[in-house]
Amino acid sequence: PSGASGCSVLPQESTSLEDGSVSLSFNYPNLRPSDFFFWYRQNPAEPPEFLLSHSGTGNIVMNKIPELKIEVNKTRMDLLISSAAVTDSAVYYCARASLPVKPLKPAVLHSSH
Template identity: 45%
Template sequence: MFILSPGISCKEVAPEKNEQYSLENSTVTLSYRYSQQTTAGDEFYWYQQYPGKQPQFIISHLGTGRLLSDPVSGLSVTVREDEIHLDLQISSAALTDSAVYYCALSCDTTLQK
C-alpha cells in the first residue's frame, strides 16, 4: 500500500489590526502582513462579508500589485515597497462598507520530495 501525501507550501497573510473604524467619506486602509516577500506568482484574493451572509469576492492581484480582476470603483490595492505588507484602500468609505474583510492567497500545492 502506498500513501502519497501532497506537501502543501502555504504562506500566511494576517491583518495588522483586527478592527478598524473611520468616518464616512474618508479613505480606509486595511493592512495585512505577508509571512515573506511577495513574488510575481503570488495571487491575493480579497473578500467582503456582511453579517449572516457568505463572503463575496471583491478584487484580486498578483504579488507585484497588478490586478487580476477588473478594477472596482472605490477600491485599490497596494503591495508596499518592503513586499511583505499589502493594503486594501476603500476611498469615500460609507456605512455600507462596514463588513469583515479577508485577504486570501493561492497556495503552491505541488508535491514536495
C-alpha cells in the same frame, strides 16, 4: 510551499483619511511576485462577496468594485477603500495562491450503461 492558504485578516492598522477613504494594512511576510491574492468581504448572515484579485506585485487581475485599490510592498498590503461608507463595515478576508499551482490528476469518467 505552493497551493492556497489564507493571510492575516486582522489589519495591523486602519487609517481613516481626510478624503473619506480608509486604508486597511495587512502584514504578509515573504511576499513573492508569483503569489496571487483574492479578497472578499462578508456582512453578517451573508456569504462572502468577492472584491478583487491581484498578483504579488500589486497588478490587479479582477476588480469588482472600482472604489477599491491595492498597494503592495515586500511585507505589507494596503487595501484602500475610497469614499468609505457605513455599508463598507464588514469582515474582510483574503486567500493566497502561489504559482505554479499543482495540476489536478486526470479523472476517468466511467459510464454506467
